[in-house]
Amino acid sequence: MRILLNPLDGMNLLSQNEVAKLQKSSNSPLYTLFRSCALAVLNVGHESDDLYNEFDDFDINLLSRERGLKIELINPPEAALVDGEIITGTQEHLQSVIRDILFNSSKYETTDFTNSVEVTNAIFDILRHANVILPTDLPNLVVCWGGHSIKENEYRYTKEIGYQLGLRGLNICTGCGPGAMKGPMKGAALGHAKQRIKNGRYLGLTEPSIIAAEAPNPIVNELVILPDIEKRLEAFVRVAHAIIIFPGGAGTAEELLYLLGIMLNPNNKSQVLPIVLTGPEESIAYFEEIAEFVESTLGKEARDLLKIMPNDPVRVAQFIKAKMVEVRDFRRSVGDAYQYNWTLSIDADFQHSFDPSHENMAALNLNLDQPKTLLAASLRKAFSGIVAGNIKEQGVLAVKQKGPFILTGDPSLMQKMDKLLMAFVEQGRMKMPGSKYEPCYQINIVS
Structure with a gap:
């Protein structure tokens, strides 16, 4: 099918130079990444940890025309089509891939990503x-974090939370995937519809x-693909006016540890971020x-930053x-923007890309x-590596070739990590429902 x-x-207003640059990028070593991301957004709703082998005959090309750009899809997933035509929302997501993977790759190739500013x-x-930095007179964007593998009653709860937020005119930002990322958006869409809010925002950052x-x-109507997990996490906290954390696994723990590490910075003591x-x-x-x-x-100060409010969507x-x-x-009062929290201090240790190799995890x-x-930053990296070993293609392959990541440290800390991770496993939070979890990590508890 073509x-x-x-x-x-x-994207229909690109110059011929921009079209040529995009076309060149789509035939560069970047192509594999571009194709993978395009396939993912075209197969919306597909909840699997192994997508690419199922659609090995899929391809995508960018064609230069006098009037601009055309996108050629070869054997796209049926989920992207209705009666042979692509779903509008799916095409929007596809164009986000072109924008963020191809256009931005050339735009930021000379950026010094070791420089915090x-x-x-x-x-x-x-x-x-x-176009997700929008003028606003009143902060209203709620970031929702939580697992992609959650129980049915937890999923229904995330929808109810989203519904109650939507009724109150609040918008939603999540990691844009299934589970606790989809539920709040779906609920908010209903709440917005009831309130006749026609410009509801469902921002997905990946x-x-x-x-x-x-x-x-x-449900995502604004999709942004950041260069790596650290840029994605910073984007979350910069655009957030509040953060809600639902049950999840290692990825949710990573997000929470990142957030706590930032909020424990003395420079952020006066910040208001519920x-x-x-x-x-x-x-x-x-x-x-x-x-x-x-x-x-991390201590009582970190614990006091968290407000636990179980089983009460209206109150939340x-x-x-x-x-x-x-x-x-x-x-x-501090002269900061409503759309982007410039005054939030984020140390370089939370910004630099972490490669979860066996050597780096062991170190x-x-x-x-x-x-x-610093402890929060190290713990964040440890959980990030576990996420990579669980579901990211490169991490999964590394674990298959070299065995599990080895984590070693203070015996007391390692026991606490082991206890938390085992709780995630027992509660079924480390893999998609119905699949058996094989740990990608090994915790060394040395007395």
């Missing part, structure tokens, strides 16, 4: 180029190495495990809505005797 697409708004400015520029396992769900952990009554054990791990490793939504006034007042400083922000 389908030719005319670009939608925005340049990193923050580049993330802003990527978001602005994607990155290339994870997009196959967490392909954009069909953090709520919530889920149904049956998820209390999960939150108890998380709270205990946070307090026993009311709390978040009320906090928007405080967020606005704080941003106004992590996992000892309690260090500043809490």
